[in-house]
Amino acid sequence: MAFAASQIVRGFSSSAVRNVVIKNVTIIGGGQMGAGIAQVAASTGHSVTLVDTSDDILKKSIKLIEGSLKRVAKKKFSDKPEAGEEFIKKIVQKVSTSTDAESAVQGSDLVVEAIVENLKIKQDLFSRLDKLAPSHTIFASNTSSLSICDIASSTNRQDRFGGLHFFNPVAMMKLVEVIGTPATSQDTLDSLLDFSKVLGKTPVSCKDTSGFIVNRLLVPCMMEAIRLYERGVCTCCFYSSFKHPSSFSPIPLTLLIFCFSNLSGDASKEDIDIGMKLGAGYPMGPFELADYVGLDIVKAVIEAFKTKDPKNPLFDSSDLLNKLVAEGKLGIKTGEGFYKHK
Numbered sequence: 001m002a003f004a005a006s007q008i009v010r011g012f013s014s015s016a017v018r019n020v021v022i023k024n025v026t027i028i029g030g031g032q033m034g035a036g037i038a039q040v041a042a043s044t045g046h047s048v049t050l051v052d053t054s055d056d057i058l059k060k061s062i063k064l065i066e067g068s069l070k071r072v073a074k075k076k077f078s079d080k081p082e083a084g085e086e087f088i089k090k091i092v093q094k095v096s097t098s099t100d101a102e103s104a105v106q107g108s109d110l111v112v113e114a115i116v117e118n119l120k121i122k123q124d125l126f127s128r129l130d131k132l133a134p135s136h137t138i139f140a141s142n143t144s145s146l147s148i149c150d151i152a153s154s155t156n157r158q159d160r161f162g163g164l165h166f167f168n169p170v171a172m173m174k175l176v177e178v179i180g181t182p183a184t185s186q187d188t189l190d191s192l193l194d195f196s197k198v199l200g201k202t203p204v205s206c207k208d209t210s211g212f213i214v215n216r217l218l219v220p221c222m223m224e225a226i227r228l229y230e231r232g233v234c235t236c237c238f239y240s241s242f243k244h245p246s247s248f249s250p251i252p253l254t255l256l257i258f259c260f261s262n263l264s265g266d267a268s269k270e271d272i273d274i275g276m277k278l279g280a281g282y283p284m285g286p287f288e289l290a291d292y293v294g295l296d297i298v299k300a301v302i303e304a305f306k307t308k309d310p311k312n313p314l315f316d317s318s319d320l321l322n323k324l325v326a327e328g329k330l331g332i333k334t335g336e337g338f339y340k341h342k
């Protein structure tokens with residue numbers, strides 16, 4: 001992540017919106033995603049204002065950014081620790097913090113929202129910001145599962161509203177899904193695509209459908225994994241993966257179907273995770289990844305999918321997931337989720 005020219009200068013035209021120069025970025029929500037987005041935006045030369053509800057939270061956001069930058073600097077400046085320190089300092093200086101979202105958007109070219117996954121709260125936020133942000137400012141949501149159209153409907157700038165869906169951890173994951181609604185202008189989409197590239201990411205364009213591309217495929221897999229665990233799993237379907245861990249050969253479909261229809265014995269989340277890592281080549285198994293993402297987020301995502309597609313059994317809720325969230329066991333961020341974390 002080198003400091004790069006960060007300006008996106010669009011073709012000149014009579015419309016103010018077409019001349020979008022994304023220099024100043026406001027990120028609302030300083031949790032794991034907002035802090036990550038702030039980090040990559042600052043690392044690519046943007047001036048960033050990070051907003052959250054309290055100074056204590058914002059201090060933790062800056063710590064998250066510093067922690068991630070330390071890992072980057074360790075590689076980039078392995079033999080020059082002082083240069084590494086300077087690199088971190090320069091990037092962190094590009095991030096200012098605020099608890100006042102309304103003022104923070106006033107000089108902003110782009111607002112990226114990464115707050116709690118709740119439609120009403122996101123709509124309330126954007127509706128307030130819409131009244132104060134300059135007319136050229138583009139609004140984007142990092143939602144995992146809510147409709148961009150539904151969120152944008154709270155504003156009077158639906159042509160300048162899109163989805164900008166980053167992946168966790170933002171510093172490492174190369175993909176950004178850029179989502180347009182029927183009302184999003186081509187200029188806005190182009191600006192969001194260009195911005196993603198300036199951040200060093202690879203953008204893909206998505207329609208505003210539940211889960212866009214990646215979560216539409218990941219979430220059913222997650223829910224099937226939880227159900228497998230809740231009702232017991234037939235361990236023989238992972239046998240070939242254990243016997244030949246380096247081969248990564250896919251389990252034959254017929255064997256999988258046989259095993260899924262003959263469930264018996266104790267479930268093991270560890271075995272499911274090993275199965276998906278060694279048998280399907282994922283870097284993390286579903287339970288590890290759910291703990292990494294946050295179980296509150298996973299629950300909110302499933303509920304949003306269910307709201308849009310109520311008859312689909314893939315999105316039926318899970319008693320176990322609901323219980324863990326009710327107990328405050330949200331994964332790595334609280335020290336316990338499906339697993340205990342140090």
Ligand SMILES: CCCCCCCCCCCCCC(=O)CC(=O)SCCNC(=O)CCNC(=O)[C@H](O)C(C)(C)COP(=O)(O)OP(=O)(O)OC[C@H]1O[C@@H](n2cnc3c(N)ncnc32)[C@H](O)[C@@H]1OP(=O)(O)O
Nearest residue numbers: 068071144167168169171172218221222282283285286289
């Ligand atoms: C199995 C499929 C089903 C899963 C379903 C899951 C849940 C579905 C619900 C979705 C809810 C909503 C989520 C969403 O909207 C979208 C998402 O973001 S989905 C999550 C996407 N993310 C992933 O899939 C992450 C997968 N994991 C990885 O890629 C790696 O494990 C990871 C890069 C996180 C860590 O790598 P690993 O080798 O495991 O560990 P190391 O600690 O050794 O790190 C390797 C390397 O990377 C550097 N690094 C790691 N984290 C950071 C960081 N935050 N900042 C900077 N650098 C980082 C680290 O320093 C190491 O560098 P080296 O040079 O190798 O030393």
Ligand SMILES: NC(=O)C1=CN([C@@H]2O[C@H](COP(=O)(O)OP(=O)(O)OC[C@H]3O[C@@H](n4cnc5c(N)ncnc54)[C@H](O)[C@@H]3O)[C@@H](O)[C@H]2O)C=CC1
Nearest residue numbers: 029030031032033034052053114115116117143144168293
């Ligand atoms: N966790 C993940 O892996 C991913 C999450 N997302 C999405 O990103 C968004 C944020 O997720 P996380 O960062 O994981 O959540 P998080 O819980 O880590 O952070 C959310 C932050 O928003 C703050 N916040 C809540 N309401 C606010 C408001 N009205 N104004 C200002 N700040 C407010 C909270 O204090 C918190 O710090 C969600 O929409 C989620 O679905 C998207 C991709 C991956």
